[in-house]
Amino acid sequence: MDISLLNELGIIYISKYKDLKTGEEFFQRILEIDNNNRRALLNLGILYMCEYNNYIKAKEYLYKVYENYPEDIILLNSLAYLNLFVDINKSEEYLIKALDLEPNNNNTITNLGNLYMEHIINHKLSEKCYLKVLELDPENEIAYNNLMILYSKKYKRED
Numbered sequence: 001m002d003i004s005l006l007n008e009l010g011i012i013y014i015s016k017y018k019d020l021k022t023g024e025e026f027f028q029r030i031l032e033i034d035n036n037n038r039r040a041l042l043n044l045g046i047l048y049m050c051e052y053n054n055y056i057k058a059k060e061y062l063y064k065v066y067e068n069y070p071e072d073i074i075l076l077n078s079l080a081y082l083n084l085f086v087d088i089n090k091s092e093e094y095l096i097k098a099l100d101l102e103p104n105n106n107n108t109i110t111n112l113g114n115l116y117m118e119h120i121i122n123h124k125l126s127e128k129c130y131l132k133v134l135e136l137d138p139e140n141e142i143a144y145n146n147l148m149i150l151y152s153k154k155y156k157r158e159d
Helices: 003-015 020-033 039-048 055-069 073-082 089-100 108-118 123-136 142-158
Strands: none
Touching: 003 020, 020 039, 039 055, 039 073, 055 073, 073 089, 073 108, 073 123, 089 108, 108 123, 108 142, 123 142
């Protein structure tokens, strides 16, 4: 069976049917054909991190991708999330590296803003990130929502 088709089936089973096990099996079948397949490894890493909360297994898959594709934006964002509770500085490093590669990537800028707001607690940098997203996409509801949260935190601190 075609690797692209297996990947799409894995994504469909996970996202549409919420059948994680079957989706995972499709990604594993890809690795039987090509044990370094970037998309299958990345999808398995994200699945283990976000759905199974198995960060050790997620790390194995994601770092295997990183060995061969250190400039993959989705991977860098995923590694930032993976390191969020282990090494905040590493999370920031991955997001900054992603922005060096794609300076106008709204998802990465938002993730960096969230990191600054929730974990590093630098509200000025957080605000700068969300305003940058709005500069790129004035209709971005996530950036507006995050700014409201940020400003409410700021005003609570001032009370």
